Amino acid sequence: MSELADALLKKIESRRARTGVVGLGYVGLPLLVELAKGGFHATGIDLDTRKIDAIHQGRSYIPDVSTADVQALKNAGKLDATADFSIVAQLDTINICVPTPLRKTKDPDMSYIVSAVEAIGKHLHKGMLIVLVSTTYPGTTEKVVQPLLEATGLKAGTDFFLAFSPERVDPGNPTFQTHNVPKVVGGLTPDCARLAGALYGTAIETIVPVSSTRVAEMVKLLENTFRAVNIGLVNELALMCDKMNIDVWEVVDAAKTKPFGFMAFYPGPGLGGHCIPIDPFYLSWKAKQTGFDPRFIELAGHINAGMPHYVVEKVAEALNTKRKAVNGSNILVAGVAYKRDIDDMRESPALDVMGLLHAKGAKVSYADPYVEEVHGREWSGRYDIKSVELTRGSIGRYDCIVIVTDHKTFDYEGLVAEAELIVDTRNAIKKSYPHVFRLGAPQSVGEGANAAPT
Ligand SMILES: NC(=O)c1ccc[n+]([C@@H]2O[C@H](COP(=O)([O-])OP(=O)(O)OC[C@H]3O[C@@H](n4cnc5c(N)ncnc54)[C@H](O)[C@@H]3O)[C@@H](O)[C@H]2O)c1
Numbered sequence: 222m223s224e225l226a227d228a229l230l231k232k233i234e235s236r237r238a239r240t241g242v243v244g245l246g247y248v249g250l251p252l253l254v255e256l257a258k259g260g261f262h263a264t265g266i267d268l269d270t271r272k273i274d275a276i277h278q279g280r281s282y283i284p285d286v287s288t289a290d291v292q293a294l295k296n297a298g299k300l301d302a303t304a305d306f307s308i309v310a311q312l313d314t315i316n317i318c319v320p321t322p323l324r325k326t327k328d329p330d331m332s333y334i335v336s337a338v339e340a341i342g343k344h345l346h347k348g349m350l351i352v353l354v355s356t357t358y359p360g361t362t363e364k365v366v367q368p369l370l371e372a373t374g375l376k377a378g379t380d381f382f383l384a385f386s387p388e389r390v391d392p393g394n395p396t397f398q399t400h401n402v403p404k405v406v407g408g409l410t411p412d413c414a415r416l417a418g419a420l421y422g423t424a425i426e427t428i429v430p431v432s433s434t435r436v437a438e439m440v441k442l443l444e445n446t447f448r449a450v451n452i453g454l455v456n457e458l459a460l461m462c463d464k465m466n467i468d469v470w471e472v473v474d475a476a477k478t479k480p481f482g483f484m485a486f487y488p489g490p491g492l493g494g495h496c497i498p499i500d501p502f503y504l505s506w507k508a509k510q511t512g513f514d515p516r517f518i519e520l521a522g523h524i525n526a527g528m529p530h531y532v533v534e535k536v537a538e539a540l541n542t543k544r545k546a547v548n549g550s551n552i553l554v555a556g557v558a559y560k561r562d563i564d565d566m567r568e569s570p571a572l573d574v575m576g577l578l579h580a581k582g583a584k585v586s587y588a589d590p591y592v593e594e595v596h597g598r599e600w601s602g603r604y605d606i607k608s609v610e611l612t613r614g615s616i617g618r619y620d621c622i623v624i625v626t627d628h629k630t631f632d633y634e635g636l637v638a639e640a641e642l643i644v645d646t647r648n649a650i651k652k653s654y655p656h657v658f659r660l661g662a663p664q665s666v667g668e669g670a671n672a673a674p675t
Pocket residue numbers: 243244245246247248249266267268269272318319320321333336337354355356357388389390391392495496
């Protein structure tokens with residue numbers, strides 16, 4: 222180990238190293254808090270001054286991080302935040318947790334990484350450790366981050382240390398949180414890997430070293446592509462089951478009793494969140510650059526992207542049993558967050574379902590205890606819409622209720638008792654009822670309709 226690396230290792234081990242996190246969102250804030258809990262002085266950097274203000278006030282704005290923790294660490298002088306990158310001059314380590322979205326063309330949007338790294342570069346100094354955490358395509362650390370930082374004249378692996386370590390946070394998961402999810406670490410050189418492993422080892426129970434930054438980048442993409450492809454498979458199975466009058470939920474539940482060689486995935490209204498709908502396209506983009514045609518990713522993407530259309534078909538089918546059309550019907554979407562019991566609406570399939578229903582002339586409302594308002598810019602209806610309360614007595618005023626996100630707080634018994642029609646995309650209502658249309662499950666034909674040919 223070089224002298225410079227050894228000096229930083231000693232600082233990390235003694236907690237004298239000053240740690241920083243750039244990008245204080247769903248990934249960055251929990252990591253910042255874990256580092257502060259691990260005994261470091263931790264400084265968060267974000268361009269969003271509302272987040273900086275919240276930390277200054279000792280307040281958390283991420284459900285997985287408690288305000289009590291932020292308050293206590295702030296009061297103990299362990300936690301700080303700023304929008305000013307000149308603080309980098311005083312830091313020994315930095316984790317970069319900025320967004321990595323897709324452009325409209327489904328190409329990676331690297332602008333957040335580039336701008337954060339350029340801002341860090343202005344204050345980079347000898348002996349620092351920089352770790353890229355944002356999910357991205359293999360080669361980003363070496364081909365994008367390293368050259369930008371080396372433009373300062375300092376050399377990676379010698380003057381400063383560079384690593385990639387993906388985040389695996391599962392928002393809303395009470396069992397697995399930052400500290401007890403194993404952390405994969407790949408360094409540019411063995412010194413880089415050792416330092417990054419030492420830093421995380423202070424706050425995270427298990428470190429998984431891999432041989433390079435490229436391997437670490439690919440690990441994250443494999444994990445999320447695995448989910449996207451398996452969800453695509455089970456969504457296709459749901460479409461098949463619908464045609465074959467078989468209950469896909471019963472099939473998956475029975476299959477998962479096999480104690481080996483099977484992992485349960487469930488169908489749904491489409492992919493949501495900042496990871497599964499996006500990350501596989503980082504991989505397919507990179508693969509195409511090398512002349513490789515990644516077929517699984519594209520196929521799963523195609524099936525998953527079609528699910529909101531299938532949900533709208535189900536709504537039309539349900540309304541048909543009451544001799545009604547989508548056009549002019551009052552339709553309520555229950556749950557707009559991308560998954561149960563969280564407030565994150567990014568890439569939520571509910572927004573597509575609402576947009577498609579609106580385009581067909583439905584009067585669209587929604588209820589979500591976690592999301593107060595959907596702004597016009599967030600869905601294709603283009604107008605602001607506020608969440609309504611889904612209480613007994615109000616349920617019956619809708620022609621159809623579409624359960625898109627199965628929040629635990631919804632009164633499902635009340636829905637079954639009072640709703641005229643329900644389309645259930647999550648199997649939230651486990652049983653069959655004549656007025657409940659479950660995704661991927663058989664349905665008795667309504668009055669005046671004829672049985673479909675089998
Ligand atoms: N949310 C998840 O569940 C999750 C899980 C694993 C990995 N990831 C990955 O982690 C990364 C961050 O995701 P997130 O969900 O935390 O995003 P987020 O949008 O919640 O947070 C990103 C933060 O970065 C800030 N930011 C943007 N540009 C900046 C800049 N130039 N300088 C400083 N701050 C800047 C934003 O203001 C925001 O607060 C992404 O690459 C994502 O794919 C996310």
